[in-house]
Amino acid sequence: MTSPTLGSMLLSSADPQRLRDWYVAALEPAENNEGNGYRILKFGEFHVLIDSRADIGDKNPEPGRVIFNFHVDDARAVAARIDGLGSTWLAELEDRDGGLFATAIDPDGNYVQIIQLSEEQKKAM
Template sequence: MSVRLGSVVLGSVDPERLAGWYRAVVGLGDGGELAGGGRLIFDRRADVGPAAGEPGRVLINLYVDDLAAVAARLTGLGVDWVRPVEAFPPGLISTVRDPDGNLVQFVELAVR
């Protein structure tokens, strides 16, 4: 059996704002496509609040080739840093908070 992740749906009271942030921060395509495959989908939901109640419940991990360059770009965009770039066993990691309070981690693996 072969299973692969196709997309992640992010429910929001303001999906347009959230999608705009992801387009600016990670360069999503118009259909929510990520450069390495997969999609982020933004859905207006009446059953969620304006901010994630438990932001650590689901972590969105985005893999990058050069975390230092990504971090410099993110800093220039004024993101809300939760965890600065630091080493962890597989490589480098950092975490930011999106406008709805979801945690987004950028990961650079040491061995690819």
Template structure:
């Protein structure tokens, strides 16, 4: 049996230029060009769509998680980018978590798991 490897996600939006700029600023400041945004080997494709609302009405349905080694550094980068924290940074038994939203209301998280988690 073959287990496929996730390689990219398509994010449909009514305002692709704005969303692309936000993702670059918040998560990939070194990214250049108009193609997919490389998020550590996982590609983010942002596409103009006419069949979606301007805001995600059920953002908790799917949350894109970013596993980080230096939580404080990534949180500082996100704060500098002006992200909207949906759930403040919190220490949990398995590690540190912070949930934020993109301009379309999609939820994302940064997570630094504890070594023994």
């Protein structure tokens, strides 16, 4: 039996269009489609499906429970786009042993990390 593949996740929102627009502007997904009522964003081989649900609030009460880690080639450029959206930072862009890391807060209160690993850090993974 082969190991399962994690291919997508559902990100629910009280305002899915606003959340989709933020992710598109901040992170520029490879694909941005709508189908079957979902807003579908593709990052690498991973899909984020954004939809509404009646059983959630406007803000995530426990944003540290699940954190998106987006590996990027130019963390400074991504941070500048996020700044341009007026977003709040949990942790501003900083150098950690040659890699760049930051944690933004999306419009629903979810934590979104941007990570630019150094070549040395990539090899260690």
